[in-house]
Amino acid sequence: MARRNRGSRGKIILVAGGAGFVGSHLCSALLGAGNRVICLDSYLTGSPANLSSLQDNPYFTVIEQDVCDEIEIDEPLDCVYNLACPASPPSYQADPIHTMMTSVTGTGNLLRLAERHRAVFLQASTSEIYGDPLEHPQQEDYWGHVNCTGPRACYDEGKRAAEALCFDSLRAGNVDVRVARIFNTYGPYMQPNDGRIVSNFIVQALRNEPLTIYGNGEQTRSFCYVSDLVEGLIRLMNRQPNPGGPVNLGNPGEFTVIELAELVLSKIATASTIVHAPLPPDDPKRRRPDIARARTLLDWQPKVPLQDGLSHTIAWFQSALAKQRTVRRPGRSRRRPQQPVLSQDL
Template identity: 55%
Template sequence: MNAYEPSRRVLVTGGAGFLGSHLCERLLADGHEVLCVDNFYTGRRANIAHLLDNPRFEVLRHDITFPLYVEVDQIYNLACPASPVHYQFDPVQTTKTSVHGAINMLGLAKRVKARIFQASTSEVYGDPHVHPQTEGYWGHVNPIGLRSCYDEGKRCAETLFMDYRRQHGVSIRVARIFNTYGPRMHPNDGRVVSNFIMQALTGQPITVYGDGHQTRAFCYVDDMVGAFVRFMDSDDDLCGPINLGNPQEMSMLAIARQVIELTGSQSGIEFRPLPSDDPVQRCPDISLARSALGWEPRVSLEEGLSRTIAYFAQRVGTNPPSYRPREAQPSMGRVRA
C-alpha cells in the first residue's frame, strides 16, 4: 500500500474459503483491516489460522442469506460453494446464497457507500458456443439442470449488481472467475486439480471424465487474487463484467499426465462418463483485463501445480522429492464469535 493511501476496513464474505483466505492474507499484507465473514459450510478455520493473531483481522461466523450490519469501506463478495460436489449437495441454499446474499451485500454497500466486488464465474457462459469466451457473449446455460443452482444463481447476481449500479449508484465490480487452483483447495471438493493431485499422491487411478479431450484453462491463486485487488482499485467507470483467468488452454488428459509426472506417481488413468451439462470447452478471452487493468497471469501451470502438490503432499504425509512445501506464513489475526 502506498504510504499516503489510508488503510481501509474491508469485508470479505467467504473469507475462510480457498480464494477468500488468500485474499484476506493479501489485504492484510497491504495494510488494511479485514473482517472475514463465513458460515463455514465449505470454508475452514485452518485456512485462516495463520491470520488469527493479527490485530487488524477479525472473523465473524455469519450466513449472508441474512442481513449483516457492519461499517466497512469495501466489500468482496466471495461467499458461495464453488465446486459441483458442494453446490449440488444443497442446491436451494446455493441459489439463496447467490441471490439473497447478493441482495444483502448490495444493500449493505448502498447503506455505507462502500464499493463492492462480486465473484462471478465462468459458469455464466454455460457450455459455450463461442470460444474463447468474451464478456459480450451471453452464454448457453441449462436453466433446469443439476448445475443450474450455481450457474443461474450467479447470472441473477450479476443482474442485481448491474441494477443496483443503474438504480442506486452503487460502485460495483463484477469479475467472471475462470478455473483457479492452489494451496488451501479442499481435498475433496471434486474439482479437477485437487482430484488429480490427491489421487496421484495416494496411488489411486486418475479419474478423467469423458474422453479427456474437453479443455479448461487454470489460473494460479496468487495471480487471481492480484487481479481482484487491481480491479477493485481501478477507475470507477470500469465496473465489469470482466474475465479473470489464464488463457492457456489444456485438455483434461494433458493435465492428468502432467500431475502424474510432477508427483512421480504410478497411478493410471481411469475414464468415466461425462457428468450432465459439463462444458466441453472453457477458456477466457482476457483482452479486457490486459488493456484495462494491465493484468495477466504470471505463474506457469508447472510452477503452480508444483506448489499445490507440495501443499497436498503435506496433508497426506508424503513428500515428492523434487518439490518443497511453501514456507509457513507468519501468524496473524484475532477471532470474534
C-alpha cells in the first residue's frame, strides 16, 4: 500500500485501547516522538478524561469503536498496538464472555487490519498467561499453570489464545508481530475503582478506609511504573529484526502484598489500618518476571524504583480525588462511594 507524504512527521500509528491506563500514556509518548496517532477505544474501561491533554493535538484522532467489530481505517498505517482488553479482575470478570471475545475476535480483527496495511503489530499480552506459576521467576519459555475453567480464565485463556493467533500470523508470513508479556504496572490515570492492588491501597488510604489484603499478604508481585513499561513497548515495536517470540516486560523487584500496603501507609497521613479477607480463587502466590530477554534484545530495564513511582502515583490520586469532590453538585447527597471490588492482581 502506498504511503502518503507526511512531511516531517513520523509514523502513522493505531493504538487500540488507547484511552485506557497504559494506552493513554503510550499515545502521549508516541505523539511526543513526532508520530501521528489514532486512538481506537470503546470506553468500556478506558476514559475520555485520560486523553484530555491530547485532544487539541492536530496529529491525534480518536475513534470510538469496539475491536470486536470489523475495523476500517482510511489512512495508511505503519504500526498497530493492541492494548484493547479490560486488565483488572473486576473489569474483565464483569462480562467474561465479552472479555474472551475481545482477546480472540478483537485481536483477529486487528491482525487483519495490520495485514491489509502491512503494518507492524504489537500484542499487549500479560503475565496472567503464566497463571499461578510453578516456576519462579517466570521466563518466556514457561508454558504456565492456568485454570482454564476458573473465574479468571476469560482473561488468562483469552490472552493465551490471542498469542496463538499472533504467532500463527507471524509464522504464516502475514503480519510482523511482536508480543509483550506485561507484568503488574501502576501509575497516574489508573481508575480509582478498577480493583488493582496499587490503586486499591492508595485510594483506601486517602479515604481513611482499611487496606484490604487477601490471604496472609505473603503472596508476591513485581510493580513496574508506567513510563518504564511504555518505553519497553516502543522498543519492542521498533526492534529489528523481529524477536520471534514473546518478551517479558516488568520490574523484577519482588514485594509481598503486605510490604506494599505498609509502604503505602508510610507515605500517606491516614487513619487506615490493615484488614484481611479470604484469598480469591486462582490468585497467583508468586510473580516476578525474568527480563533477561528484554535486556538483551531491547537494551531495556526499568528505571523507576517503587518508592518514587508510588510517590508520583499518590500525588496524582490526591489530585484526582479532590477534583471528584469539587464536581459534586451542591445540595445533593454525598453518599459514600461503594467499596471497590478488590484484587491482589495487576
